[in-house]
Amino acid sequence: MKPFKLKIITPEKTFFEGETEQLIAKTPAGNVGFLAGHTPYAANLVASPLKVRQADGSFRVAAVSAGMIKVRNSECVVVASAVEWSDEIDVERAKRSKEDAEKRLKEQNSQKEFERAEQKLKRALNRLTVSGGKY
């Protein structure tokens, strides 16, 4: 397959810059696959596993938090608040923030705090699924 340029950017750094042959990302509407020569496209991303095809045909998976994906001039840019490769996820930290979020959900605070805790739980669960290899 023809490779195309991929860039993954977070506020902390440019997380990845290189080439890939296929990319699978999750938008609010569901999974979307990208190959070289994709039409110009922009969508939001939800907290989910992001799959990047490597030269040997296997997928390297990263946990992305909410962000966006944009394809233009056959260059693909993923922008997310946080991205971690599956093997680099701090599982203990993810578990802690999951527990913290669950505790806050149970406390039955205002709607606002409930939503924030829910978001946090989603992010933590996503990191845990990706690090556990279950996607």
Add this chain to the structure above:
Amino acid sequence: MATANMKDVKRRIKSVESTRQITKAMELVASSKLRRAKERALAAQPFFAAVYDTMADVSRDHVFSSIYTKKEMLKTTLLIVIAGDRGLAGGFNHNVLKLALEKANEHRAEGYTVKIITIGKKAVEYFKKRDFEVLDEYPGIAENLDVYDSLDIAENVITRFRLGEFDKVEIVYTTFVSALTQEPVHMPVLPVKQMISGSGEKKSLMIYDPSPEEVFDGLIPQYMSGILYAAIVDSFASEQAARRTAMESASDNADEMIESLSLMYNRARQSQITQELTEIASGSLRDE
């Protein structure tokens, strides 16, 4: 009398020396923290640029309406004030807080209600004592800021914005101009003013999934947290630079003081020796 004076001077030299040690150490710490903070501030730029570009693209190409671009109706402004967590940084905290207070009073004079979110211990303390409605406080997050902190604040702000608690958001923070100059600045964030709905002639072939509005609104949390992240990191870098300059001049002043005190000490010692010599000489003269 000469001996008592000498003791005093000696003690003062010692005390100035130990102060100098502290200021020198703080200067070194600040300059190493400054280096790291500058790197972080630089690394944050591509993220914000990418988000902003997409939002600008959407607004150029489409006729759309978003609650994030509409004009203000409520006349309530949120000021996000970012200051340092620690003092001893010259005029750093004072300057930014003064600007924040100025802006807040300006808005009040124009008939706006002002609400405040403070970031950094000094800002928290400052606005606690004043009569403003403080919605939230975030002390002590700047040094080890991670993305989730800024996202948390961003989501907090956006939810309140959507609920109509305020319809204008502005940030007051200190921007890093150079190692020697840091400037307190005031920046409007919401509504996104520059992005007025476009002519509707579709210029690019970009497909927005599911719709331009959704993509635009979905980007707002990234936009907000990107701005906050950059501003907090920027302010932290400024704080370190200000502290470094302040401590550098404190060390220089200590050096100067030590020098003049040593001179005083040596003079006193010399005159004491001279006096003793005259006393001995006159004593032996009398004996003869």
